[in-house]
Amino acid sequence: MFLRLVTFTAALTWLAAPATAQRVSQAPAPSEIVAAAPASDWVAIAPADLLVMDLVTDAKGRDRRVVIQLMPPPFSAGWVANIRTLAKAHWWDGTSINRVQDNYVAQWGDPDGEDVAKAKPLPPGLVKVSQNEYTFRLDWRNVPDELVNEQYELDPSVSRLGNRDKYAGFTGHIDGWPIAGSEFGQRPASTRKYHPLMAWPVHCYAMVGVGRGMPPDTGTGAELYTVIGHAPRHLDRNIALVGRVIEGIENLSSLPRGKGPLGFYDAAQGDERVPILRIRLGDAVADLPSYEYLSPGSAAFARYADARANRRDPFFITPAGGADVCNIPVPVRRHGTP
Amino acid sequence: MFLRLVTFTAALTWLAAPATAQRVSQAPAPSEIVAAAPASDWVAIAPADLLVMDLVTDAKGRDRRVVIQLMPPPFSAGWVANIRTLAKAHWWDGTSINRVQDNYVAQWGDPDGEDVAKAKPLPPGLVKVSQNEYTFRLDWRNVPDELVNEQYELDPSVSRLGNRDKYAGFTGHIDGWPIAGSEFGQRPASTRKYHPLMAWPVHCYAMVGVGRGMPPDTGTGAELYTVIGHAPRHLDRNIALVGRVIEGIENLSSLPRGKGPLGFYDAAQGDERVPILRIRLGDAVADLPSYEYLSPGSAAFARYADARANRRDPFFITPAGGADVCNIPVPVRRHGTP
Numbered sequence: 163m164f165l166r167l168v169t170f171t172a173a174l175t176w177l178a179a180p181a182t183a184q185r186v187s188q189a190p191a192p193s194e195i196v197a198a199a200p201a202s203d204w205v206a207i208a209p210a211d212l213l214v215m216d217l218v219t220d221a222k223g224r225d226r227r228v229v230i231q232l233m234p235p236p237f238s239a240g241w242v243a244n245i246r247t248l249a250k251a252h253w254w255d256g257t258s259i260n261r262v263q264d265n266y267v268a269q270w271g272d273p274d275g276e277d278v279a280k281a282k283p284l285p286p287g288l289v290k291v292s293q294n295e296y297t298f299r300l301d302w303r304n305v306p307d308e309l310v311n312e313q314y315e316l317d318p319s320v321s322r323l324g325n326r327d328k329y330a331g332f333t334g335h336i337d338g339w340p341i342a343g344s345e346f347g348q349r350p351a352s353t354r355k356y357h358p359l360m361a362w363p364v365h366c367y368a369m370v371g372v373g374r375g376m377p378p379d380t381g382t383g384a385e386l387y388t389v390i391g392h393a394p395r396h397l398d399r400n401i402a403l404v405g406r407v408i409e410g411i412e413n414l415s416s417l418p419r420g421k422g423p424l425g426f427y428d429a430a431q432g433d434e435r436v437p438i439l440r441i442r443l444g445d446a447v448a449d450l451p452s453y454e455y456l457s458p459g460s461a462a463f464a465r466y467a468d469a470r471a472n473r474r475d476p477f478f479i480t481p482a483g484g485a486d487v488c489n490i491p492v493p494v495r496r497h498g499t500p
Numbered sequence: 501m502f503l504r505l506v507t508f509t510a511a512l513t514w515l516a517a518p519a520t521a522q523r524v525s526q527a528p529a530p531s532e533i534v535a536a537a538p539a540s541d542w543v544a545i546a547p548a549d550l551l552v553m554d555l556v557t558d559a560k561g562r563d564r565r566v567v568i569q570l571m572p573p574p575f576s577a578g579w580v581a582n583i584r585t586l587a588k589a590h591w592w593d594g595t596s597i598n599r600v601q602d603n604y605v606a607q608w609g610d611p612d613g614e615d616v617a618k619a620k621p622l623p624p625g626l627v628k629v630s631q632n633e634y635t636f637r638l639d640w641r642n643v644p645d646e647l648v649n650e651q652y653e654l655d656p657s658v659s660r661l662g663n664r665d666k667y668a669g670f671t672g673h674i675d676g677w678p679i680a681g682s683e684f685g686q687r688p689a690s691t692r693k694y695h696p697l698m699a700w701p702v703h704c705y706a707m708v709g710v711g712r713g714m715p716p717d718t719g720t721g722a723e724l725y726t727v728i729g730h731a732p733r734h735l736d737r738n739i740a741l742v743g744r745v746i747e748g749i750e751n752l753s754s755l756p757r758g759k760g761p762l763g764f765y766d767a768a769q770g771d772e773r774v775p776i777l778r779i780r781l782g783d784a785v786a787d788l789p790s791y792e793y794l795s796p797g798s799a800a801f802a803r804y805a806d807a808r809a810n811r812r813d814p815f816f817i818t819p820a821g822g823a824d825v826c827n828i829p830v831p832v833r834r835h836g837t838p
Contacts, residue, residue, distance in 0.1 A: 221559065264750045265705050293817060328665060328809075328822035367603050367730045377817045392705045392730050392826050396811050399818040412602045412757040419750040471666075473734050479631060479715045480737040484666035486824070488730050 189474030192466050196493045197500045199462030204454040205338065206497065207231055212444030212453070213249060213405065215270075217259070217413060218437045226436075229409040229444075229453070230370050230388075231494070233339060236298045237363055240291035241372050241402045244383035246443060251285035253384065254441040259417060263425025265391030268414040269373055271384050273435060284384060291380050296399045300336075300343060300361045329395045333364065333487035335458035339406075340364040340487045342398060363403040366393050366488035368411050372402040390415040393488040408453055408494040452497035466493065527812030530804050534831045535838045537800030542792040543676065544835065545569055550782030550791070551587060551743065553608075555597070555751060556775045564774075567747040567782075567791070568708050568726075569832070571677060574636045575701055578629035579710050579740045582721035584781060589623035591722065592779040597755060601763025603729030606752040607711055609722050611773060622722060629718050634737050638674075638681060638699045667733045671702065671825035673796035677744075678702040678825045680736060701741040704731050704826035706749050710740040728753040731826040746791060746832040790835035804831065 190198070211234065217226035232242050248254060254271070261269035274280035327333055330342030343361030365371070370388045374381030380402060388407050407414070417436060422428035427435050444450050456463050470490045472481035528536070549572065555564035570580050586592060592609070599607035612618035665671055668680030681699030703709070708726045712719030718740060726745050745752070755774060760766035765773050782788050794801050808828045810819035 262754075264753055296818075328824050329820050376814055395827065396808070396816070396820045396823065398820065400811075400816050415602055416600075416754050416756055418754055470734070473738075476714055478734070478738050480634075482667050482734045482736065485734065486666045489733065 189476075190469065191473070191475040192469040194475075195462060195466045195469055196456060199456055199460065199466075201498070203457055203460035203462045204495075204497075205457050207408075207453045207455060207494075209444035209447075209450060209452075212408075212447075212450065213245065213441060214444055214447045214450060215254070215441045216439040218439055226413040227410050228407055228413050229450075230405045231408045231453070231455075232405040233363065233403065234337060237339065238291075238295060238372075238402045238404045240289050240295055241381070241383045241404050244288045244291075245386075245404060247285055247287050248382075248384055249441055249443045249446075252440065252442075253282070253285055254438050256437065257282070258435040258437050259414065260420075260435055261387070261424060261426045262390070262414070262417045262419050264419045266389070266394060266425065267371075267387040268390050268417060269385065269387035270438060271373065271386060275385060284382060288382050288384075290382075291402070293378055293380055295380070296402060297360050297362045327486055329398060330364075335487075335492060336361070338455050338458060338492050340366050340369075340490075340492070342395075342487065362399050364393070364487055365389055365395055365397045365401075365403065366406075366491065367391070368407040368491075369403050370405040370407060371397065372404055374401060388414055393486075408455075409496075453494060454497050455495075456493040458492060463492075466490075527814075528807065529811070529813040530807040532813075533800060533804045533807055534794060537794055537798065537804075539836070541795055541798035541800045542833075542835075543795050545746075545791045545793060545832075547782035547785075547788060547790075550746075550785075550788065551583065551779060552782055552785045552788060553592070553779045554777040556777055564751040565748050566745055566751050567788075568743045569746045569791070569793075570743040571701065571741065572675060575677065576629075576633060576710075576740045576742045578627050578633055579719070579721045579742050582626045582629075583724075583742060585623055585625050586720075586722055587779055587781045587784075590778065590780075591620070591623055592776050594775065595620070596773040596775050597752065598758075598773055599725070599762060599764045600728070600752070600755045600757050602757045604727070604732060604763065605709075605725040606728050606755060607723065607725035608776060609711065609724060613723060622720060626720050626722075628720075629740070631716055631718055633718070634740060635698045635700045665824055667736060673825075673830060674699070676793050676796060676830050678704050678707075678828075678830070680733075680825065700737050702731070702825055703727055703733055703735045703739075703741065704744075704829065705729070706745040706829075707741050708743040708745060709735065710742055712739060726752055731824075746793075747834075791832060792835050793833075794831040796830060801830075804828075 211232050213230040213232055215228040215230065217228070219225055232245065257270065257272050259268060259270045260273045261267065272282045274282065327342075331344045333340070333342045335341060340363065341361050342364050363369070367389050370386055372381040372383050373385030373387055383402075383404065386404070388411065390411070418431075418434050419425060420427040420434070421431055456466065458467075467485070467490045469475075471485035472483060474481060549570050551568040551570055553566040553568065555566070558564055570583065595608065595610050597606060597608045598611045599605065610620045612620065665680075669682045671678070671680045673679060678701065679699050680702050701707070705727050708724055710719040710721050711723030711725055721740075721742065724742070726749065728749070756769075756772050757763060758765040758772070759769055794804070796805075805823070805828045807813075809823035810821060812819060
């Protein structure tokens with residue numbers, strides 16, 4: 163798999179173009195740009211890369227399904243492999259949502275996981291992953307010539323001004339995922355293709371990560387959480403991210419908050435824990451629709467990112483002039499739906 | 501009232517100090533720093549500056565109260581005055597929570613507000629506020645000599661590197677509120693006290709704003725929302741912010757999501773709308789505790805902000821090196837509680 167780094171260079175160029183009154187009044191909203199994107203700008207997500215969690219029905223008898231897209235290599239490959247093993251072993255069936263901390267995370271797994279005597283035994287075959295795997299090396303030598311296009315020819319000043327944020331030297335999307343990384347240096351032409359960068363996935367809303375104990379523990383993948391508040395970027399490079407919720411996050415984000423430390427349900431709230439019926443890989447779920455994401459390398463995505471940073475649709479009077487990477491979520495939809 | 505601008509200069513200095521292994525292992529978490537702050541670092545919130553919303557009890561018969569702190573002048577003074585008028589008229593009593601959009605906002609007011617024929621009449625005395633009031637002028641002439649201390653003597657490079665973000669030239673706290681503003685320029689000594697800046701409140705998690713129609717409408721204050729997701733900073737300077745939820749936000753953020761456009765409850769979900777029993781100003785509520793916030797000008801806050809940006813407590817292995825203004829929420833508590 164080749165790494166495809168996409169930043170908001172195109173969006174910044176767009177911003178520089180003068181806007182006429184006519185254009186302002188007709189400017190589409192980001193959702194309209196996404197709806198109008200051609201089919202060729204969408205990338206299918208393989209069912210095998212989905213993790214499907216079914217919770218017990220709610221108080222009104224409604225189904226509650228959460229669909230998670232797992233990250234491809236080189237991101238968090240060890241943990242993702244463990245998650246596949248756990249799903250195939252049906253390990254999560256009968257576990258529960260144990261923690262819902264407002265403006266932070268919803269977390270699931272074995273409610274007795276902290277208690278050695280009562281913890282549910284893990285299946286065989288799980289690998290132990292090193293802390294070094296929280297980041298990966300974005301090495302230009304791995305980028306084939308045909309992909310070394312103008313998207314990679316970042317002017318360092320653009321990187322600083324357009325994509326640098328409080329947490330990283332650059333932000334952007336690689337293979338459809340929100341990624342941050344170390345500062346771009348000045349790259350002389352001769353070393354252009356040999357400049358390694360450290361990069362890591364970003365804790366945006368709905369991203370899924372691996373709960374763990376104190377370092378050097380890195381977690382197995384049995385304990386998972388998703389972000390349900392403002393991006394907790396201080397967790398970047400400290401915990402493994404393994405995917406994102408692409409459908410049904412409201413089944414986690416709208417759960418009652420836990421009243422115990424860190425938002426775990428306390429003893430009096432034991433009955434608030436929502437049981438997990440089952441978690442399966444997508445290719446083991448018969449009734450699963452097909453999903454696709456809007457390629458961050460597409461022209462439609464560039465317009466969408468620009469519109470997220472500079473709202474010109476009629477409701478807005480002052481475009482922000484920028485957007486952090488978590489405010490430009492990669493659009494995901496059921497295949498072919500508008 | 502004097503404007504007190506506090507940025508993270510102190511925090512940045514702290515970062516530069518070398519950390520010994522001993523110190524790292526004993527580093528307190530942000531919550532521990534807040535708990536240890538002396539009583540003198542806390543600022544009491546006047547009950548008259550609180551807005552207290554009581555929802556009907558939940559399915560288990562539990563009370564649901566949301567406490568909002570209103571912003572002081574010069575922020576959004578016209579809208580805040582309207583909100584006081586609406587509360588004193590008991591206008592919200594019997595209205596409801598009408599919109600809950602995941603990763604965005606929960607909104608309340610008259611469910612028929614869009615329908616001229618059915619809309620609930622507003623009380624007399626509401627003022628119409630100009631769009632110009634979305635921002636305010638931070639004028640050094642208004643800052644008294646005794647407050648022109650080193651906190652104001654910002655080195656522009658610090659402003660750029662430490663507090664600039666994707667949305668604004670600087671971010672920080674004024675009078676305990678998250679504020680962004682236009683870029684600091686180079687200020688010659690002779691004009692040091694005469695440099696006007698445009699500034700505005702920031703749409704962080706739990707901030708409360710004023711719903712409105714298409715511009716130039718600015719809303720009356722009868723339709724309010726709070727942020728329940730990643731900071732929607734594109735709304736800054738486009739909608740009035742009037743306060744923040746300081747207690748009970750889980751009573752809004754954990755509500756079922758609306759399935760209609762923009763997260764409004766659709767016809768089939770009408771029964772999901774939670775009725776509002778009453779909204780009152782804090783000085784009209786008999787059983788209200790006292791609240792206080794940690795002064796962003798205090799030494800404890802500087803240590804807290806630094807720890808938010810650079811977690812050194814044992815769980816963390818890689819400090820982020822920065823934090824956006826919404827990831828440094830101003831701590832608020834019931835008076836005197838740890």
